[in-house]
Amino acid sequence: MRPFRPAIEPRDLNATDKTRANHIVDRVLALDAATAELQLADVLQNFQGRHRNLLEAFESRADDMEDAFAAHKNFTRVQRRLVGAYFLHEYSFEAAALFNPSIVDHPDQSNVLPGSRRFILSVRAVGEGHISSLTFRTGTISVDGIVTLDPTAPLASIPKVQSRTTGPHGDEVELVFRPDEDVSERVIFPVTLTQSNGIEDARFVKFDAGDHIVYYATFTAYSGREIRSELIATTDFLSFRITPLQGTAARNKGMGLFPRKFGGQFAMIARHDNENLYLIYSDDLHVWNGGAAILKPQFPWEFVQIGNCGAPIELDEGWLLLTHGVGPVRKYSIGAVLLDKDDPSKVIARSREPLIRPEPAEREGYVPNVVYTCGAMRHADQIILPYAISDTFCNFANIRIDALIGMLD
Incomplete structure (x- = not known):
């Protein structure tokens, strides 16, 4: 409502x-x-x-x-x-489409079986008027990687706007849900003018702040005329603070925050020229400028453009960065890149062919010929990858890390 x-x-x-x-x-x-x-x-x-x-x-x-x-x-x-x-x-917030998921550890891991973990999945939902909002699901991953989604609540709720501060770069808002509302009930709908036509493609990351954990998500705010990147912060998925991002790198889509600092600085993968991926460092989490181009379209399935598919994932071998590429007839596929663990500007290897591409039987939908994800997670020796198909429904892929590394060159 x-x-x-x-x-x-x-x-x-x-x-x-x-x-x-x-x-x-x-x-x-x-x-x-x-x-x-x-x-x-x-x-x-x-x-x-x-x-x-x-x-x-x-x-x-x-x-x-x-x-x-x-x-x-x-x-x-x-x-x-x-x-x-x-x-x-009443507004049917996911009546038109449900897609572009990202996955992170649930803040509450109590009563989970040894070797298993509980997760929160964020999903972009689209309703009447092509207005995007952010919704959530919960579930568990078993010790052997089997993904089980919890039943969704039959209700949906939007949060209370606890505070709103208007600054030179837009509104900063604090949103609070009621504790008795299930995670799957919670819908973050546009609450500012810059978001009026959509909160798009949230890329959540579990960020290690040293003495505590914060869940951050970059997302695209769409006013109906302009886009820009904004940041969500939460520790419990009950209260959320949304803040505009500033700088030249925040004017486009697809920013992905590293899960920890490098030498006291925040690090981000971003695409601010519509084609290439940049590595950017910043002393201020809310200001992002410049950066160095580290990835450019190289293979036919990504000739139109490339973009990141969520926050980099730390492995023993380096930083795993999932990417999307756009090819002929704007066909979207998912690939991967391995970055150096100490110096992420160094590309160690990348996939010549996509890991996941649209199957002919599943290419029809709200937006055809698209597979897309906004973030995966590591679970033991596997990558758990949620992804959307034709912007219509979501699926999961389990990828063994050793097999994935073996595909890159």
Whole structure:
């Protein structure tokens, strides 16, 4: 359930046409008490069970609309709840597409069998109007690499905006979900103007900050006209802080953060020229400039462009960087590169042929001829790789590390 706002143009997620809003309120207030109670009862009968804490949601929405209601007298409780209902609507956030997953360790590994691990999968969901949001799944990987997804909750919830700070580079927001909401219920929907048409392709990484762990994700914010990179930070997948990224390297898509610092600096793989991959170091996690090009299109399956497929994965042999390449008829495939462990600017080896490419039987979908991932993880001697097929559904591949290294030259 999302706020419904009689919108002002140009579109602003936080703007409301107060004249239209007040006309709606006037009509509700014109109902006699009995009719208002019957109308509220009818709404509850239709929507109870489809959402958590429905009456509380109505009252909370009415609280949000206080500025638009200032011209009106005091409301009865029934009127207030009914007015709140008129300014909400249901949105099928993954009705059109579900794709581009990334995977990280779950912060809670309690009661997991020895050799197994619990994970969180982030997925890009698309609904009406091609608006992208971020949603989650949980599951476990057994000692032998078998992936099991947990059942999803039948409900979905958006977070409360705990705080919003407007700076010269855009809004920084803090979002908080309720603890009683299952991870699979949590949907991060666009909350700023720069994100108004989508939160796209989050690349999560479990970052070792020395004395604690932070889960960071770079993602593409799309306003409908422009794109830029932004950063999500969380320690528990319950509260999230979203911050704009600055610098020349943050103006394009596909930034992937290394899971630890190098010599006191953050490191990122980015593509800010639409073709090549760059290694960038920064003293400031939120500012990224310049960098050195370390990978350029070399093989036919990546002649159009290459990009990273998530955060680099640390192996004994070096840093494994999964990549995507775009070839003829904009066919997307997934490959791999091995970077030097001490100096990631050195390319040790790369795949001449894709690891995964679209199969003829699975090439149709929301976006045809695409396989894509936003991040894999190491599990013992395997790489667990979630990937999307034609932007329609997601699958998992298990790849033995020794076999993968043997494919690179």
